[in-house]
Amino acid sequence: MVNEVRKAAPDVFITFSYPPDTIAVTEQARLQSFNPKLMYTGVGTAFALFKQRFADNADGVLSLGGVTADSAAVQDYIARHREVVGQEPDRWASLVTYAGLQVLQQAIEQAGTLDRAQVSARIATAPPSWSFPSPSGRRPPRVDHAARPDALCARPREARRCAIVCAMFEPLVPAHAIAADSAVPFSPVYGDVYHAAAGAFAQAEHVFIAGNGLPERWRGRADFTVLETGFGLGLNFLALWRAWRADPARSERLHVVSVEAHPFTRDELASWLRDLVPGELRVQADALLAAWPPLLPGLHSLSFEQGRMRLTLAFGKAAAIVPRLSLAADAYFLDGFAPARNPEMWSDALIAALAEHAAPGATAATWASAGQVRRALAAVGFAVRKRPGFAGKRDMTVAEHPVGGACGRRVLAQRRTPGRALVVGAGVAGAGVAHALAARGWAVDVVAPDDAAHAGHAAAALTPTIDPGDSVRARLARAGAGLAHGTWRPVIAPTLADAGETAVAWRLGTVQVAPRRQLRSDEAYARWREGLSALGFPADWLRLIDAADAAELAGQPVGRGGAWLPAGLLVRPGRLQRWLLEAPGVRRVRARVARLAAGDAGWTAYDEAGRACAGGEVLVLACAGGTADLARASDIAWPLGDALQAVAGQITYLPEDLVAGLPRCVVAGDGYVLPALDGRGVAGSTYDHATQPGMPAPASAEGHARNLEHLRALLPQAAWPAHADWRGWAGWRAVLPGRLPAIGALPGAAGVFVATAYASRGLSHCALAGALIASHLSGTPAPIEADLQAAIGPGRAAGA
Numbered sequence: 118m119v120n121e122v123r124k125a126a127p128d129v130f131i132t133f134s135y136p137p138d139t140i141a142v143t144e145q146a147r148l149q150s151f152n153p154k155l156m157y158t159g160v161g162t163a164f165a166l167f168k169q170r171f172a173d174n175a176d177g178v179l180s181l182g183g184v185t186a187d188s189a190a191v192q193d194y195i196a197r198h199r200e201v202v203g204q205e206p207d208r209w210a211s212l213v214t215y216a217g218l219q220v221l222q223q224a225i226e227q228a229g230t231l232d233r234a235q236v237s238a239r240i241a242t243a244p245p246s247w248s249f250p251s252p253s254g255r256r257p258p259r260v261d262h263a264a265r266p267d268a269l270c271a272r273p274r275e276a277r278r279c280a281i282v283c284a285m286f287e288p289l290v291p292a293h294a295i296a297a298d299s300a301v302p303f304s305p306v307y308g309d310v311y312h313a314a315a316g317a318f319a320q321a322e323h324v325f326i327a328g329n330g331l332p333e334r335w336r337g338r339a340d341f342t343v344l345e346t347g348f349g350l351g352l353n354f355l356a357l358w359r360a361w362r363a364d365p366a367r368s369e370r371l372h373v374v375s376v377e378a379h380p381f382t383r384d385e386l387a388s389w390l391r392d393l394v395p396g397e398l399r400v401q402a403d404a405l406l407a408a409w410p411p412l413l414p415g416l417h418s419l420s421f422e423q424g425r426m427r428l429t430l431a432f433g434k435a436a437a438i439v440p441r442l443s444l445a446a447d448a449y450f451l452d453g454f455a456p457a458r459n460p461e462m463w464s465d466a467l468i469a470a471l472a473e474h475a476a477p478g479a480t481a482a483t484w485a486s487a488g489q490v491r492r493a494l495a496a497v498g499f500a501v502r503k504r505p506g507f508a509g510k511r512d513m514t515v516a517e518h519p520v521g522g523a524c525g526r527r528v529l530a531q532r533r534t535p536g537r538a539l540v541v542g543a544g545v546a547g548a549g550v551a552h553a554l555a556a557r558g559w560a561v562d563v564v565a566p567d568d569a570a571h572a573g574h575a576a577a578a579l580t581p582t583i584d585p586g587d588s589v590r591a592r593l594a595r596a597g598a599g600l601a602h603g604t605w606r607p608v609i610a611p612t613l614a615d616a617g618e619t620a621v622a623w624r625l626g627t628v629q630v631a632p633r634r635q636l637r638s639d640e641a642y643a644r645w646r647e648g649l650s651a652l653g654f655p656a657d658w659l660r661l662i663d664a665a666d667a668a669e670l671a672g673q674p675v676g677r678g679g680a681w682l683p684a685g686l687l688v689r690p691g692r693l694q695r696w697l698l699e700a701p702g703v704r705r706v707r708a709r710v711a712r713l714a715a716g717d718a719g720w721t722a723y724d725e726a727g728r729a730c731a732g733g734e735v736l737v738l739a740c741a742g743g744t745a746d747l748a749r750a751s752d753i754a755w756p757l758g759d760a761l762q763a764v765a766g767q768i769t770y771l772p773e774d775l776v777a778g779l780p781r782c783v784v785a786g787d788g789y790v791l792p793a794l795d796g797r798g799v800a801g802s803t804y805d806h807a808t809q810p811g812m813p814a815p816a817s818a819e820g821h822a823r824n825l826e827h828l829r830a831l832l833p834q835a836a837w838p839a840h841a842d843w844r845g846w847a848g849w850r851a852v853l854p855g856r857l858p859a860i861g862a863l864p865g866a867a868g869v870f871v872a873t874a875y876a877s878r879g880l881s882h883c884a885l886a887g888a889l890i891a892s893h894l895s896g897t898p899a900p901i902e903a904d905l906q907a908a909i910g911p912g913r914a915a916g917a
């Protein structure tokens with residue numbers, strides 16, 4: 118990013134970023150000697166970490182103001198903070214929060230009660246400046262929002278050209294609602310109710326369902342897609358689900374994509390739904406709660422009714438996430454809080470972004486009747502009408518988009534009626550795609566020789582990548598883990614004691630110890646932890662732990678602290694592969710494909726003897742390191758394939774006499790160690806760049822020694838006897854530069870898809886690739902954002 122910006126030679130460089138990105142951007146600017154006339158890097162600049170890291174280089178970098186840095190009160194606060202906490206406070210929220218809490222404390226003390234109304238009145242009627250110090254003796258600094266920027270800021274020099282870069286990551290802030298009059302949930306943040314007092318379900322029926330011409334409009338359709346702004350408590354969603362179930366002529370499948378900046382925690386959602394949902398929707402509400410994802414930014418695909426009802430929750434600010442969706446919307450439910458209270462949800466820019474996703478003939482409905490909303494809809498091609506509003510409200514708005522938006526039309530143009538699909542490769546990549554296509558009605562031929570290449574891969578781990586910079590790899594692994602948990606749900610067991618015979622995976626969690634490079638110094642380790650904690654992940658996804666916590670979780674002494682990831686899975690890759698390929702509609706063809714040829718009816722695969730062995734209208738190349746060669750032999754142009762490499766590696770089996778020393782969850786860091794399955798543990802894994810592709814991958818004594826080195830660093834206190842005769846398994850990984858996979862449609866080759874280069878993350882990409890390719894072919898909402906799709910697109914440049 119900094120490279121790109123530097124090339125544009127701007128006078129002004131502004132990034133709005135959280136600490137990890139602020140640090141990364143500034144570091145890159147420093148390394149590249151990029152020194153524009155004016156540089157602004159809020160908000161990370163306001164943290165003590167920034168000054169520690171950049172020392173004198175921090176001078177001249179602009180950031181946001183907020184406090185009068187050289188006032189005696191601020192200096193006093195900083196000194197006391199250092200005394201108590203051992204480091205300086207940030208200049209971002211620390212002082213303001215402290216002052217705010219002082220105001221609250223004094224208002225309570227003066228009101229002599231905790232009664233909300235009386236305390237609020239006390240604050241509202243207080244003299245403009247509070248009398249400090251407070252009775253507790255603590256003197257807060259004066260907060261002056263109009264003050265000049267703080268000490269890190271310098272005067273801008275003359276500036277003309279401007280470059281503005283926005284970082285993607287924003288931690289999610291969960292919602293909290295209180296009961297307003299007549300028990301309607303009310304948001305204190307937005308100052309508005311979640312639904313009309315006359316009833317959420319009646320409102321949903323009148324405004325959103327009838328307002329969009331439903332149920333009639335979904336009749337006779339295979340797929341129907343609704344895009345909602347503001348998922349809130351999911352009451353519209355549940356009302357829609359009820360209407361769809363109740364209609365015998367409903368579409369075969371219903372897809373709902375709902376955008377939400379402040380999702381509720383599962384507990385709070387459950388408590389509201391208990392009160393608000395009528396008895397006949399209890400089952401659906403419970404299913405929603407059971408599938409409710411961890412509160413992580415990005416997309417979450419939930420599947421109900423054997424996949425016929427799909428909900429994609431898009432967690433994040435609508436303005437940031439709507440442009441990154443891929444779907445063709447047939448109906449819009451516009452349900453932000455009132456435009457006057459929440460203008461961001463109704464801005465012209467957001468309505469234009471929403472309209473981009475319209476399918477031709479898409480309709481929109483909202484209870485809002487503000488002129489600005491109507492004008493914004495009309496400006497982007499909607500024909501807008503008024504209708505009588507709900508429960509005595511004079512008007513509501515309905516609209517229709519006759520031509521549809523560019524993105525919506527593009528998604529529909531890719532759609533194909535399910536027919537026959539040809540998948541080359543039967544590893545987790547091919548099997549994952551075949552399973553997803555079969556679930557959408559495709560008859561799938563999966564062609565691969567009878568290969569025992571992965572037979573010895575006794576156990577593996579699905580552990581989401583974590584990264585303080587929240588890189589594309591981390592976002593992708595997060596999405597992949599969510600999709601794997603959803604897709605493999607029937608064969609995931611909660612503990613090792615469960616379903617030993619049939620389970621494919623066990624949700625045991627991962628202790629992810631800090632990687633070695635973060636342990637070079639206390640400062641690097643602290644930075645790593647601070648960076649992770651700045652991401653604001655919920656504890657059911659990531660919790661920072663010390664070595665003692667790690668030992669408690671693993672049931673064995675662990676070398677160091679790091680993070681606990683409850684979503685970590687222990688997986689039997691062979692069983693997973695078999696289970697995916699057993700899906701009805703999948704046919705396994707045993708052959709090595711030498712060449713593929715395109716004809717009128719699609720693609721035909723020819724084996725090494727030149728015999729046609731399988732065929733399909735669409736082709737998925739999922740043969741790991743062999744993918745590029747097969748594409749070349751078949752005259753399929755795939756430039757990125759030239760960069761595909763095969764890297765060998767091995768795992769080490771830890772035999773029965775060592776089982777007592779093994780952990781009860783996955784322990785990963787530099788290498789990993791897995792709990793015992795069938796009396797045998799696994800330590801992994803090596804990267805062997807010396808063995809040439811085409812040779813059998815060797816499991817060598819040297820490789821075992823390296824795995825045992827990993828093991829000793831992870832579990833240092835266990836006594837690992839020196840076995841003369843270690844055993845294990847060695848195999849190949851297919852890798853592209855940047856270690857991102859290639860998943861998606863191959864540009865310039867209609868009906869050809871690639872699913873390869875899964876590197877060391879085969880399990881993380883398996884369900885994701887299936888869901889992505891299946892959504893592309895069915896013209897239904899994509900499970901990951903467009904920028905992630907581009908990052909893993911097979912059409913990207915090798916260096917991208």
Ligand SMILES: Cc1cc2nc3c(=O)[nH]c(=O)nc-3n(C[C@H](O)[C@H](O)[C@H](O)COP(=O)(O)OP(=O)(O)OC[C@H]3O[C@@H](n4cnc5c(N)ncnc54)[C@H](O)[C@@H]3O)c2cc1C
Nearest residue numbers: 542543544545546577578710740741743766767878879880
């Ligand atoms: C030592 C080691 C440890 C690992 N540990 C983990 C781990 O813990 N967690 C994790 O997520 N990942 C792990 N991986 C990575 C993971 O194994 C891979 O990412 C994954 O196996 C890739 O799956 P794939 O289907 O792309 O490739 P493969 O499993 O190699 O399958 C390729 C398929 O293509 C077929 N094929 C090839 N050429 C042709 C052709 N011409 N015609 C027909 N068929 C063809 C092959 O027969 C095979 O069926 C590990 C890898 C190694 C080597």
Ligand SMILES: C[S@@+](CC[C@H](N)C(=O)[O-])C[C@H]1O[C@@H](n2cnc3c(N)ncnc32)[C@H](O)[C@@H]1O
Nearest residue numbers: 347348349350351352353377378434435453454
């Ligand atoms: C009226 S409520 C939606 C009620 C919901 N449709 C239901 O059926 O329960 C509005 C929702 O919009 C969300 N919201 C507000 N501003 C947002 C934004 N900028 N981006 C995404 N969601 C936002 C709020 O958090 C809230 O949940």
